[in-house]
Amino acid sequence: MKGSQVVSSVDSVTGIREDRLLRRFRKQASLQAFVLLGMAFLLVFSFAPLFGVIMAFKDYKISTGIAGIFTSEWVGLRYFHEMINDYMFPTLVRNTLAISLLKLVFSFPVPILLAIMINEVRNSVVKRFVQTVSYLPHFISWVVVVGMSYAFFSTEYGLINDALTSLGIISQPLDILTNPDSFWGLVVGSAIWKEAGWWTIIFLAAIAGIDPTLYEAAEMDGAGRLKRIWHVTLPGMKSSIVVVLILSIGSMLGGGLVGSNFEQAMLLGNSINSDKSQIIQTYAFNVGLAEGRFAFATMIDLVQSIISVFLILTSNYIARRVSGTGLY
Amino acid sequence: MRRRRTREDRIVDGVNYTLLAIISIVMLYPFYYVFIASFNLGSDTARGGLYLFPRAFTLNNYEFFFNDPNWTRAFLITVLRTIIGTTLSILFTCLVSYGLSKPYLLFKRVYFLIIVIAMNVSGGLIAYYVVLRSIGLLNSFAVYVIPTMLNLFFLLIAVSFFREIPEELAESARMDGASEMTIFARIIMPVSLPLVATMCLFIGSGQWNSWLDSAYFVQGQSLRTLSYRMIEVMNQTLVSSDTAAAQFMTNLQLTQFSVQATAMIISVLPIMCVYPFIQKYFVQGMMLGSVKG
Numbered sequence: 001m002k003g004s005q006v007v008s009s010v011d012s013v014t015g016i017r018e019d020r021l022l023r024r025f026r027k028q029a030s031l032q033a034f035v036l037l038g039m040a041f042l043l044v045f046s047f048a049p050l051f052g053v054i055m056a057f058k059d060y061k062i063s064t065g066i067a068g069i070f071t072s073e074w075v076g077l078r079y080f081h082e083m084i085n086d087y088m089f090p091t092l093v094r095n096t097l098a099i100s101l102l103k104l105v106f107s108f109p110v111p112i113l114l115a116i117m118i119n120e121v122r123n124s125v126v127k128r129f130v131q132t133v134s135y136l137p138h139f140i141s142w143v144v145v146v147g148m149s150y151a152f153f154s155t156e157y158g159l160i161n162d163a164l165t166s167l168g169i170i171s172q173p174l175d176i177l178t179n180p181d182s183f184w185g186l187v188v189g190s191a192i193w194k195e196a197g198w199w200t201i202i203f204l205a206a207i208a209g210i211d212p213t214l215y216e217a218a219e220m221d222g223a224g225r226l227k228r229i230w231h232v233t234l235p236g237m238k239s240s241i242v243v244v245l246i247l248s249i250g251s252m253l254g255g256g257l258v259g260s261n262f263e264q265a266m267l268l269g270n271s272i273n274s275d276k277s278q279i280i281q282t283y284a285f286n287v288g289l290a291e292g293r294f295a296f297a298t299m300i301d302l303v304q305s306i307i308s309v310f311l312i313l314t315s316n317y318i319a320r321r322v323s324g325t326g327l328y
Numbered sequence: 329m330r331r332r333r334t335r336e337d338r339i340v341d342g343v344n345y346t347l348l349a350i351i352s353i354v355m356l357y358p359f360y361y362v363f364i365a366s367f368n369l370g371s372d373t374a375r376g377g378l379y380l381f382p383r384a385f386t387l388n389n390y391e392f393f394f395n396d397p398n399w400t401r402a403f404l405i406t407v408l409r410t411i412i413g414t415t416l417s418i419l420f421t422c423l424v425s426y427g428l429s430k431p432y433l434l435f436k437r438v439y440f441l442i443i444v445i446a447m448n449v450s451g452g453l454i455a456y457y458v459v460l461r462s463i464g465l466l467n468s469f470a471v472y473v474i475p476t477m478l479n480l481f482f483l484l485i486a487v488s489f490f491r492e493i494p495e496e497l498a499e500s501a502r503m504d505g506a507s508e509m510t511i512f513a514r515i516i517m518p519v520s521l522p523l524v525a526t527m528c529l530f531i532g533s534g535q536w537n538s539w540l541d542s543a544y545f546v547q548g549q550s551l552r553t554l555s556y557r558m559i560e561v562m563n564q565t566l567v568s569s570d571t572a573a574a575q576f577m578t579n580l581q582l583t584q585f586s587v588q589a590t591a592m593i594i595s596v597l598p599i600m601c602v603y604p605f606i607q608k609y610f611v612q613g614m615m616l617g618s619v620k621g
Contacts, residue, residue: 028434031427034427034508038420042442042478046450049451050451050455066462069458117344118348129352130348130351136355139529139533139537143537143555143558146559146562148592151362162376165376166377224336270563285453289454289544298454301451309448
């Protein structure tokens with residue numbers, strides 16, 4: 001008797017609660033509708049591809065459409081084995097790692113140095129000018145950047161070859177665009193040109209946050225310009241440097257902060273330099289779309305995604321252990 | 329008190345100014361060179377030695393560009409996708425963010441969890457392609473403007489922006505019986521101009537510059553964008569140049585490079601024009617974004 005009473009009162013409490021929840025929900029129904037529209041969008045364009053990843057383990061045919069992802073037969077790790085036994089695989093891994101590491105090593109210090117240099121300018125007009133000019137290319141497309149590298153490095157009409165030949169420094173035009181040996185340098189160089197200025201914004205903001213009395217104190221102690229940069233400016237940028245470093249390492253396989261390995265390899269790569277220009281992502285894309293091997297290509301994508309997530313978590317962990325600053 | 333300049337000051341300044349001058353030239357000269365090449369007769373540029381000023385000034389390249397149906401069509405498609413895609417993306421992203429910005433929204437945590445997952449994990453390009461294909465977006469103009477409608481990076485920025493807007497503004501309108509949609513359109517959007525300006529520049533330049541969707545998600549010439557056409561022409565110059573089109577261009581004293589340079593200038597110009605006006609907003613936007621990580 002008592003027991004049933006208790007049950008019924010609990011029932012009515014949750015009933016009231018549900019009722020209230022429903023009323024509150026109805027009251028904000030239009031707001032909920034806005035948000036649910038967004039969620040529906042994510043379901044289609046983010047989560048459907050995410051679930052689509054299971055086709056990496058299936059014998060999937062594109063002709064079966066999206067339903068085929070679920071109905072096709074499981075093949076386990078067949079495509080994983082196919083991938084590691086692919087004749088291109090070692091080359092792809094080498095190129096991806098080499099380009100990513102070169103970009104990290106050479107492009108990471110550039111915005112830091114540039115920010116310090118810009119900060120040392122006293123004249124505000126000059127300062128603004130240099131800053132504006134340095135991040136101008138951030139907004140133009142990789143296609144235009146590649147077009148510019150053609151304009152300067154082409155063997156037929158490139159300005160640099162033209163200038164060097166007419167000065168008599170070289171007798172034969174230098175082959176930079178199709179030479180496999182110059183590909184990595186070309187990619188890293190043009191990425192720095194395009195994106196380094198953009199990242200100075202963050203470092204300049206960090207410098208702006210440094211307490212000016214620190215500089216005065218350093219000067220009292222007899223520190224010159226270089227000493228002040230070393231002992232005041234650089235330590236003041238430390239936490240930004242750590243954050244940006246984490247971001248760079250985490251997104252390393254995609255090209256880090258200086259942008260898209262994929263777009264660059266796609267646009268600057270050609271049949272002559274493919275030995276140095278094919279990376280994991282472009283290979284997956286070509287194999288998938290040109291040869292129609294969707295399941296195999298998805299497996300390659302999946303492996304790269306897993307390595308990326310691993311990189312993000314590790315770099316964050318190390319940063320937190322070393323300096324006490326992490327992102328998560 | 330004016331500090332006395334020491335010897336070190338002078339050396340540091342000298343080296344610094346020299347380096348910054350070189351950097352500025354390296355950043356600007358490529359734009360300038362392409363610019364003068366687009367106003368120079370192609371056959372004359374091919375002789376070499378064009379460094380500072382157009383030697384044989386001509387508007388031939390631009391005339392060719394705007395009379396060639398492939399280029400003009402690509403140009404129009406690019407303009408259209410930029411206007412439609414940017415408008416859709418700003419409106420939709422802001423609308424969803426407006427709902428999310430309300431502290432009393434039910435299931436808020438669930439929604440944000442979904443967003444964070446969507447931001448950090450992706451199924452890769454191939455799975456994405458399969459989805460686009462199966463919902464029938466391939467080979468249509470919609471593939472340029474629909475999948476980009478929700479920008480998650482700006483969604484987070486917009487949510488924190490809308491939270492700063494005093495709730496009283498919306499509340500008084502609600503008293504007068506205005507719907508949430510009206511409040512969003514009439515009150516929230518008009519006071520969010522700095523946000524909208526920043527989104528315009530970033531999303532707009534993304535749309536304007538995009539080439540991957542045009543290269544792989546559509547087929548045939550009718551939907552190709554400016555960026556895609558440029559890639560096509562570049563690849564031709566690299567491989568060979570002995571086609572009928574090349575002959576036609578020779579008659580006009582154009583080269584593939586001079587037309588290419590013209591297309592590049594046309595592609596860069598709109599961005600250069602809006603850039604100075606929006607600059608002060610996007611530096612703030614960048615900082616906001618970076619803090620959010």
